[in-house]
Amino acid sequence: MEMADRKDAENKVSEDNNNNQGVVDQSLADREAEDRERQARELKAGLHPLRVEGFWVCYCHLARPSTLPSPTDLHLFKEGIRPLWEDSANCNGGKWIIRFKKAVSGRFWEDLVLALVGDQLDYGDNICGAVLSIRFSEDILSVWNRNASDHQAVMALRDAIKRHLKLPHSYVMEYKPHDASLRDNSSYRNTWLRG
Incomplete structure (x- = not known):
């Protein structure tokens, strides 16, 4: 009996994990859709997102002209x-x-x-x-x-x-x-x- 109860519990945990993963995937998809909608609204408003993170990573480490x-x-x-x-x-x-x-x-x-x-x-x-x-x-x-x-x-x-x-x-x-x-x-x- 104990073995069957343990097996049922493991199956229940596995189902819960699959359901949770589905919720996480859906939540991620919802956030991505919201981001796309926000960017579309900003573009219509004349704004555009700048993707300059790579620039700042380099620029912050450059010596200032006065020191060169x-x-x-x-x-x-x-x-x-x-x-x-x-x-x-x-x-x-x-x-x-x-x-x-x-x-x-x-x-x-x-x-x-x-x-x-x-x-x-x-x-x-x-x-x-x-x-x-x-x-x-x-x-x-x-x-x-x-x-x-x-x-x-x-x-x-x-x-x-x-x-x-x-x-x-x-x-x-x-x-x-x-x-x-x-x-x-x-x-x-x-x-x-x-x-």
């Missing part, structure tokens, strides 16, 4: 785009250049990085990436774009950068197409447009 030796270049580019003039995404483009005193470059760099990761700049699809070049006497921030011949997009990007970074009027922005950089083998000399 000269010369050092920090690059932040969209996935699949290399920070090279010759890269297919960059070859027809150029860059806006802003020169900063060393004491303030880190703040402007961080503001720009957050704007790029958060997709907060107008004409964001035209942006390839950004570079902070730490040099002996100054730091140089550049925002690379895809198409140097689209004058309207180039100027709109300039305006978006100025507006988002709240650049004082004393800061001059210079533009240089990458093909010009290739010709004179320099990123920052002989710029052709100021704004």
Whole structure:
């Protein structure tokens, strides 16, 4: 008799576990459905979820620009785009250049990085990436774009950068197409447009 009672008890526990697993699976499915519905509502409201956890894991461990030796270049580019003039995404483009005193470059760099990761700049699809070049006497921030011949997009990007970074009027922005950089083998000399 004892053996049969034990067997019945084990079967009952097994059934309960299966039922509990079914409840857990259903609860998980309900939560996932709720998440999808919430995301759909947010998208309709003009919001989009940012998936930047991987970025923060790296960014929190980076040295701040003020602690880095000269010369050092920090690059932040969209996935699949290399920070090279010759890269297919960059070859027809150029860059806006802003020169900063060393004491303030880190703040402007961080503001720009957050704007790029958060997709907060107008004409964001035209942006390839950004570079902070730490040099002996100054730091140089550049925002690379895809198409140097689209004058309207180039100027709109300039305006978006100025507006988002709240650049004082004393800061001059210079533009240089990458093909010009290739010709004179320099990123920052002989710029052709100021704004």
